[in-house]
Structures are given as C-alpha cells and as structure tokens.
Amino acid sequence: MDILASFGNGLLVVLQPENLMYCFIGVFLGTFIGVLPGIGSMAAIAMILPITFYLDPTPALVMIAGVFYGAEYGGSTASILLNVPGTPAASITAIEGHQLAKKGRAGVALFSTATASFGGGIIGMIVIALLSPSLANLALSFAPADYFAVILLGLIAASAVSNGGALKGIAMVVTGLMLGTIGIDLTTGVTRFTMGIPELRDGVHIVIVAMGLFGVGEVIASIRGARSGQAAQTVDYTDFYPSKKEWKSLFAPILRGGAIGSFVGALPGTGQTIAAALAYAAEKRVSPQRKDFGTGVVPGVAVPEAANNSATQTAFIPTLTLGVPGSPPMAIVIGALMIYGITPGPRLLTEQPDMFWGLVASFLVGNIMLLILNVPLIGIWVRLLRIPYKYMYPTIIVLICMGVYSLNNNVFDVWLTLIIGVVGYVMRLFRFEPAPLLLGFVLGPMMEEQLRRTMLLSRGDPMVFLERPISATLLAMTALIIVFALYSSAKTRRRTLASTLASNRKEQSNEQ
C-alpha cells in the first residue's frame, strides 16, 4: 500500500506541466536518436547532459531517462526497415524484424515492437517500484567491502556473458581500466599518467569517452557504412495491425521477455543488449512457433523488445539504490545527479522521494507517450530515415562538440573527444566493442577506490571481505559465474575441437 501511495505521489510530480514537457522532450529525442542508425542512447544522453544543468534535478532525471528508453523504441525502426540496428540492443530485433519486413509485413513488425516495448517497460516499472525500497534498506548497511564485491560481480558478469570474442572483450575492459587510472589517485593524491597536462589532473570525463567512442566513432563508421539515406521500405498502413492470432501470440512472449529483461537489467554490468539476446535465445526454445524462428515471426520481434525495455527501466535499480552504475548510460545518470549535489545511494529514496517516485511514475507516462509516438506517428520516423546523412551527421558532430565544450568550458576536451572518436572508429574497424571499454573505464576506478578504502578501514586485513555476509555472498556468486564461464567455454571448445577433428577426418577420407 505504501508503494501505491508513493507511486501516486510520483504520478502527481510527473504530471506537473514542466515535468510532462521534459518527459516528452526526452522520449521524443530518444526516439529520434534511436531511429538514426549507429547512434545509440549513450550519445543521446551525453549530448543532452549539458542542457540538464539548467533544470531542476527531477525534470532533468525524467528527461535523461526518457532519452534512454525512448531510444530503445526508436532503435527497432531502422533495424526492421533497413536491417541496420538503431541501437545495439535492437540488433536482436532485426533478426526476425527484418525478415518480416522483407515479407512486406514491416507494419506488423513495427506495431508489435511498439506494443512489446510498452509491455516490457511497464513490467520493468513494476519491478523497480516493488524492489527498490527493500533493496535500498539493505544497501543502507553496505560498507566499502560490499561495494567492492558488487562492482567485481558486475565486471565479471559483463565479461563472462558479453557478446563477441572474449579475448577482445577483456582487452577492451583492460584498456578502459587503464584510461580510468589517469588523473589524481584518490588515496594518495599523486597524479598518474597526466603527462604534465593540467586538464588531465582530474582524469578523463566519462562524457568525453562516451561521446568519442559512441558518438564520433559511430558517426564516422555510419558514414562509411551507408553513403546516403537508404530508401526505406514503405510501410503499408492497411497491413499495420497484427491478425487476431498474432495478437494472441504476442502476450506470453512479452511477459517472458519482460521478466528476463527485468532480471538481467538489474544486474550491474549487463545491459539491454544482453537482456535482449538472452530473452530471444530463451524464447527460441520455449515458443510454440520455435520452428519458424529466423523466418520472421511476431513473437521473435516482441521478445527482445520487451526484454530490452524492461532492462532499461530496471537498470535504474542498482544506479539509484547503490550508486553503482550497471551500464555506461547509468554512469552518466550518476554524474548528472552528482552535479546537483545528490549522491545516488541508499538514502536517495528517503531523502528525494519526489524525485525517485516521480522518475518511476514517469516510466508509465513516458511509455504511453512513446506508444503514441511510435504507433500513429510511425510515418514520421520512417521518413526521418530518408534524410541524407550528409546533413544529419555533420549536425550531430557539431552538437557533440558543443556538448563536450560546455562540460568544463574547455577546448581541450573537444580535441580529446575527437581523438577518442578516431580511436573508436579504428577499434570498430577491427571489431573491438566499445561497451566493455566504457564499463571498465567507469567501474575500474570505483572498484580500486572501494578496495583501497576497505583495506584502510580494516587496517590492512583482507579477511574483511569474507567476514561481512553481504560481500561474502556476492563474492561467492562471482566465483560461481567464473566457474560456469570456464565450464561452458571448455565445453564449446571440446565441441568445436570434436567437430574440427570430425571434419578433418572426413576431409582425409575424402582425399583417399
């Protein structure tokens, strides 16, 4: 009941005209950026961050969140129509979605993704409303040792389940960790790796790394990928609404996708792409239409969309209750709150109830807005894909430079962003994922800080990690993940080894 009353209060907060307006701006901008191929929510959040400095914390947070989940709605549009994912998570949606579009059923695919996104968003919102208060209560007694264990779990989980090559993923995490060590060492006050540049004394700002890797890098890669606005398939509005049978087949996948997404999203270090991929993989096993997966089925677009949207909402749980960002965009949310002097953590719920519940309620309002934006107004977004990139991308680069400059009013930051952008582009050429780098960059310094603080507090006794029940439990979970990852990689290696041996034998017998 308490939760309902708090939620009602939150609804009153978000229904104030100012907050409604920023919620709308957020979801609109999010959809806009999401539709554009290559540029994800990360770049969008980084770009609007400087604007939020002029707002109150609540509308600012509502707007940032709106961009974040709005981008996941928009991301599916380009992936269905062009097979070019608008956001990384939407690449899973493209598997079935683009097949549907090829069959001339793009309208149905777009409608199903919007509905599934809405369903997933609402499931995520319910989870965050129910879980956050109790988790915050638990987190009140978190000591540095416990925070260290949470972050370690996040980093290990991210590298164990990340998509793409494990070795490249680890290389990126390590690069991120190294970038994160630049600046003043918090424990001793000694500057590290600044090369005498005073601007590097405080380290490299998260927004600079994010904008460089995800904004500039992706824009360059996109320009190379698609020279002009590809003629998007026309959407046939007469075939927009799913058939009765398809409607029915939507419901269960949305629930399953929402549940998996909520769980995965709340774990630090995972994120929407992994949520969508896991949900799709699970659905492929349990769906009654599992035989047809891959040929373009409605549940196949619904599941990843429900999962990535619920994960987007529940990602706020560790961010707001522990102050530990689970993903790069959440790190920016924490950065934004710190600018207002609000420290995300267990006391946020009691000290800023209007802000927290306003945010939760804004998920409901924002998802309704997105449903309207993405169903009746889908035509606008489809047309957006026809704007020539030669106008679109230079504009984005200019906006990125302006945004970075406004961080510290310093031109050095703009140059640094452009350099990181070029590095990000080269990384992309060699198929190195930028996400693990950013996660290492964000979580590495936090982990070092908490580790050294724990050792100071325990007067150098490492047993404290095993003596505290919370950190001991979390470390045990981390150990389990490592064991599982080693076991499954050994299994796949044995399998590939067996199959290569088998094929070698076959080749040999063929030769004879």
Added chain:
Amino acid sequence: MNSKTTFAAAALAVVAISSNAALAEPGAWSDEPVRIVVTFPPGGTSDLVARLLAQHLDTDYGQKAVVDNRPGAAGTVAADYVAQQAPDGTTLILSNNAPFTISPTRFASLPYDPIDGFTHIAYIGASAPGLFVQPSSGITTLEEYVAFVNETPMTYGSSGVGSISHILGEAVDAALSVESIHVPYQGSSPAIQDFRARALDSFYDMVVQNSAMIEDGEAVALAIASPERNPQLPGVPTFREQGYDVVIENWVGLSAPAGIDPDMRAQIHETVLAVFADPEVQTKLTDLGITHVAMSSEEYEALVGELIGVWATLIEAAGIKE
C-alpha cells in the same frame, strides 16, 4: 587565520567602507555583462554564492552578470584562465582556498601567480569545518576523544587528499598529538554515507551543512574550526575553547586579473559589499554556513598573502606536497 586577524579585519573594514564610500557609489561598472568564473561545477556552495551575487548585481544595480563554471585541477584551470583575461572588469573569479592558498604550496609549479597575477577585490565570508564522531562512541568532548584515540586509533573520512577536511584532520592530529587513519573520499557525501553505515568512526566536514544530522542525533559534532561558535549551531564548541589552537576556514571572495583600474576596483568593491549588506542576502549566506565579514580590498589582498603562509605550514605538516 587567527581570530585577531579576523577581528582586526572586521574593525578596519568599518573604516575602509567609510573611506571608500567617498570614492565610489555602488552601481554598474561595465556595459558588458560580467563573467564570474567559478572554480567548481554547478551546484556547490561556491556556485550558489556566485549565482546569488550575479542575481543581485543585476536586479539591484543593473549590472548584468553570468556565472561561468570552469572546474578542474583543484581550481587551477579557472585561476589560470582568469589571470590571462583583460583586466577590464568583465572577467572576475570567485576566489577561494583551492587555487589561491592551497595550490601554491601543494603543486611544484603553477601557471599563475596567486598574488601578482590578480587584483583581489572583495572578501565575502567563510564557513568552517568540524570533527564528527559516532554517537555510539559516547564521546562528547575533545578530551574524551583524545583519551579514546590514544587507546584505539579512529578512522576518519575526508572529502579527498588535499581537501580542507583532510588538512584539518592532519592539523587536529598534530594539535592533539594523536594518530588517526585517514580515509579519503570524493566529496563529503560518500564519506557521510559510510559514516552512517558505521564503516567510518569519524569524519571532518563543514559543520552547518550537517546540522540536520546533529539535530537527529546521528552524529556528534565535537568541535568546529572557526574562531568563534557559529550562531546557527551555538551548541557546537570551537577547538580553541577546548584548549587547542586549530582554526581553518573555507573562505570565498571576488578577484580580477591583475592591473584593473583602481577606480573600477573601488566601484566593484562597493557594489559587492552593498549586495552582501542586504539582510536577505546575508540570510541566504548564513544558510550556506558562510559568515560574512566586510573587508577593504587592501586587507583582502593582505589576507590572501597571509593565508598562503598559514596553509603552507599546514600542508607541509600534512605531507601532501606534490
């Protein structure tokens, strides 16, 4: 800083105001909007003071002013930038400890001169940090604290290496002849969070900002590092009255690039003093924990020079020179 300087300053300020008033009237000094550079990101105490000043310069005296946040490298980025601007009264800096009295000693080389590179115009005021311990420790006085710490050393949280709360921690250790374990944080809020989770035995932070914790019985403020008790918290004794000469204050003022026209300097000084003489503005300052003191420009400049020496001793004692 010791109380004698502050008192002398306050006394002289009265004279200074009357003599300066003959030269200049409060009012706009530039047709261009004035930039007040702040060494911290938006949202902190410094930023709020600058915004308060900018707002009243415009509404009360028609002097357009904007706040320009240039955080980074302990305020040295902002100070270096301001030192290179034209001294035409359109670029001012909200001066404070970090770039002017801590960095000159802490860093081996600075790109600017904290005294000759600037014309220091007006002192605004100062807030004071203090020492907080867990209520469960049962300690209520410095005497009990010394007895306790001599038995079992305490951990204390600060806002970071080289921060005012860290330097105060080192100064208190030296004055009380005890040894505590320093645990640095990024700003005071995470330190307070760990204190509340009982991971930290004590912490140093601005006292007035934590008055809610004191009233709720979540923390005991053993002593404040101001020369006098703060009127907002008359129950918190000073270090000095408990027999230890520890005075460390976090001051703010207004400065310009060196070489500003003396008449304009007087004009700015009068206008800023007039803004902070307004009772409504003073209430807002007090809420931020800042005690306002009126001072002449010359005294303020002398004070900055004197404080560099005071902080040099503290920083060298704390062993945080780079």
